[in-house]
Amino acid sequence: MIEIVDTKIDVEAVRKSVESQICGAAVLFTGSTRRFTCGRETEKLFYECYPSMALAKMRELHQIACQRWDIHACSIVHRIGEVDLGEVSIAVATSSPHRKNSFESAQWLIDTLKKTVPIWKKEIWTDGSTEWVHPDNNSPQQPM
Amino acid sequence: MIEIVDTKIDVEAVRKSVESQICGAAVLFTGSTRRFTCGRETEKLFYECYPSMALAKMRELHQIACQRWDIHACSIVHRIGEVDLGEVSIAVATSSPHRKNSFESAQWLIDTLKKTVPIWKKEIWTDGSTEWVHPDNNSPQQPM
């Protein structure tokens, strides 16, 4: 399940999408809108993406993860548009016969997605101001 | 949410139990009955526990995880009795402002639970034989 959606993510469906009797372990990561960042209060987030390339890159991450780890299945669902406080913007799920691979691949997937998939996040602060989020590392993306 | 149950675990409820607007990240680990182990086929698993001590140790893990990592919440639910193929025997959920703490603490919780909490697993193989599972490391548990 590799999807970009503009409504609430059905997190339980993402989790179930990687279930299998072959697997003894599954890891689900969810990222959601956090109220406070460095003392400032967020009203909501707004996400925008380059749809065709974002999906292509997410499929590439899926493929690399399946090659690098012994995982049975992997799902990545990202939400775009406005995401209210506490709501989920990203869900990543992996499953594998043994748990180490599920943990490592899920963490790699979210770390790498944040660095390479063309999706952008704008903070909408409670004081009414807005700001495109700049990742810590401002160097251009490198081809994976 | 620290529980030992003898019916199906409501995994979505475990995930939701750690949700918070303070947190931007949550990790959910589930362990389930795997069909094949070293080429042998499992029919189901049977779990037994020392109830009072298992709960005490699970609460201790919760407390240590909250002290060691900046996590907002942490839930551990273990099922005992018979667990059929593909069904969940353990669910661990953590949430934190940033994802690194959720991943590290969830992995530590399941790793440490498997080494220290008095719960035992018996394989019921499809050929009708049964076997108490022996962990790789057979040395007695040490106090944490």
Add this chain to the structure above:
Amino acid sequence: MNIKVQLFAEAREFAGALELEFDLELGSTVLDLKDKLIRDYPQLESLIQRSSFALNDDYGTDESEITEGTELAMIPPVSGG
């Protein structure tokens, strides 16, 4: 003093009992308990050597002292999760 040791999993099946009851001298330690258990139930020796013992819901060491009323349990290698 009269003490009871709760058994679980493999230990319970080996001994065919949920608990073992016997007399220990005042001031006995977990090591004394293990020696006594091995003498009374030699078929459990290998499992006892690989097991821990719990006193009041916490892991003890060979030196832990057993007192009247201590809740004791033999803990074979755990395998939850």
Add this chain to the structure above:
Amino acid sequence: MNIKVQLFAEAREFAGALELEFDLELGSTVLDLKDKLIRDYPQLESLIQRSSFALNDDYGTDESEITEGTELAMIPPVSGG
């Protein structure tokens, strides 16, 4: 050749447009494109220096050659998740 560069997020807001259209010589590279963009839209220079450029849904380098029909996009530092 006539080319279009799709803009997203900060770049789109800065330029006030979903895409920029202009002429490039045959055989131009991403570096030529960046030089041209900076000349035409000096207010975008800092963001262009921090951005990548995508050709047909994949990241290019300064040396990547642009051909007729290449789907081009300016990719400011990403921040999904």
